[in-house]
Amino acid sequence: MDQADVMDLVMRLRAVEDELAIRNLAARFTDAVNERDAGAFRQLWSHDAVWEIGPPLAARAEGIDAIVGMMARLLAPRTLFIQLTHSGVVTFTGEDTATSRFTEREHEKGQQDYYENLAVYRDVIARGPDGWRFKRRYYEYRYLDSSAFAGAVFDPGPSPEASA
Amino acid sequence: MDQADVMDLVMRLRAVEDELAIRNLAARFTDAVNERDAGAFRQLWSHDAVWEIGPPLAARAEGIDAIVGMMARLLAPRTLFIQLTHSGVVTFTGEDTATSRFTEREHEKGQQDYYENLAVYRDVIARGPDGWRFKRRYYEYRYLDSSAFAGAVFDPGPSPEASA
């Protein structure tokens, strides 16, 4: 195995790691909002990132502090908020930049309000000193149903001691 | 590190790349239909592939041109079509062949019609000169609800300039 073969192997491994890191970024976003973990949520963004939710429930935050604040403000009134992230595609646009799209669904119940939606997250991601981070996320609504739903909401409460 | 160790490393890396490529094929399918991108959709299939949707809404196309035509025909009358691809399993059946199964859900609204469904995509995939392609996809319905739903449909429209 000569030097060129080794370099090829290293590059291929790095491509795999990069793809998994970006998929994990989207998965960690969903986990952080579903677990309402502001600390984990903060680690997903570059310092100057933009988080934007499109119409009809438009909202926008620029900069990491504003983004974390928007997450807290959106979640506070909701007794139920679950985001479901489905498959997505990742496209590298440079050695340290990529875009991605993930198909999403959310279920929400507030004090007197409800919704479920279908949407696509359109992302710009960049590799910084601490790894891949969102530069921009744009939540593009495709469907929104605000009808009341009948089911019961459960507060997570304590999990069994040995579980994750 | 002797030659046998290097070969083992190369084989393991290739197994990882192959699994990710097949998972990406299913993800790109969903992205292409949700974005209504016929050009991206065409690149997912081998030339002689078969795309089959099972009962009760059976449809079938053989050969890549017929497959792309079927996609256009199915999507044309729909104001909303979102496919949600969940987890799946990939099984290698040879060095260049595999099968996969992915759990699916779709939401559709046409002129006067509606459905949401649950299904399993059963796939045969083969590696060709341009990488892994579907040889066959079979959409096996498990549940179909044609009741009208109340929510609003949003046309994607232009995304913010900087987003993906």
Next chain:
Amino acid sequence: MDQADVMDLVMRLRAVEDELAIRNLAARFTDAVNERDAGAFRQLWSHDAVWEIGPPLAARAEGIDAIVGMMARLLAPRTLFIQLTHSGVVTFTGEDTATSRFTEREHEKGQQDYYENLAVYRDVIARGPDGWRFKRRYYEYRYLDSSAFAGAVFDPGPSPEASA
């Protein structure tokens, strides 16, 4: 490439393989229950594992035989059971141990009963002689709707000969 570089490469590849193996474990769980394949389901668990479903539909089994028995008992009365596994996060807690969380949704129809739910699977996973296995899965309900739904259920039946 000296010995330290090679070791680094091997460790990085192993980290990728481990993550994919754990993601596959969760995906194989969903596939096994959706396909009602008790043999495949058995291979997902360590011998002394615990499978627990939290309130309000609590159930618990300890040991692999009890776990496989519980799966059969839960599925038997249901004409429809589809589990949808969305994105998840994996955290390594040691060289041979990890935790994970996956966002879940299930749709069920029994003789006179129905439900759909939203939940989080909280897992402890360990590497044993045969690879990564669940030590514990805890299904934490977040939402449960037992309203009747209108759609039709389809028995999978035989797939086309050439499909997976």
